[in-house]
Amino acid sequence: MSYSIIGFGNIGHALAKAFARNGIKVSVATTRDPQSFASDAAAIGPTIIPKTLAEALKADIIFLAVRFESHPEVAKALASWQGKTIVDVTNAYGVPPEKLGGQPSSKFVAQAFSGAKLVKGFNHLVAAVLDQDPAVHGGRRVVFLASDDDDAAAEIGVLAENLGFAPIKLGGLSEGGLLVQARGNSWGQLIFKDLVKFD
Template identity: 35%
Template structure:
């Protein structure tokens, strides 16, 4: 892993085959948990923040403005709270052609989805940034699973969906590199099922605790 820094110089170097340059928009607990795992797998991570020089980001790694982080990345991962997602994406600049992983959940007051059944937060994200290749992933599990997706009886399934097959394959490779079993559900509209699954996980965690995840039983 590269030593933490506060510039983008490291992003200019040639990456080894299979490793990616990742911008994480949002340096909260979800973003830094994923970022830590990506770095451990050898990927280069930069966090995008509105105030990158804030002391609150000291020690987490490379932090830049949202636009600079996104411009230098192969994959952009959105991990902000839903209420700040649109503003963060507006600050990211031109994302045309970029793989944009939507890890958010459109949860409003009272733990109710603001989008559902006939729409999804991921589809709204795609409307906000129509040139990006949006993939829904990393939304239906907790941080504890992100930090360690390998269980005694198998790997955590990572549900994902997206319209661009190549973008989905890239995100699947990224997820597998940190221990997940990625499963593509289909086009981005399938996020209408993924986002309610996040509420299932959150609800079940009240009974099961947070060290559990999705799995597949096969015959």
């Protein structure tokens, strides 16, 4: 299984650190030349590999960690997303619900990535919290996952555990997705909730 993170801002960095902590190889890409952020990637760890967008999109599991407004640009990079799992880490705060056709933001994103399985996840924590080691006081920091594809949600759940998090599945995008999305000037009820699960 291969992984990539598209977008290398604060959230992209935080996700890359989670992979690095666990020695898991992940490609990172932006629309810029990989050389421009190679030293940033190297500073996080040897398993963080800077790549071009085209190369990074060859991964099986792709974390979409760009600004919400930039997702259509990324979606245009491949004619078909068949066989890919997209983890939607975007937040559509400030985007009017009518621009989303009244749908949950992740449903709107899923339409752009035609053929992909989409899981909403890792977006409810601010970068500074996501950046920290998820092992907290003997427990694990919670990440919420929502998807209309149970297999994809299970697959990302296993990855979240491998990264040290405690995944909690919220159901489909129209139900669970609403709890962890931003739209217009409102945030879902679970956004910013920093929870720890004790086994």
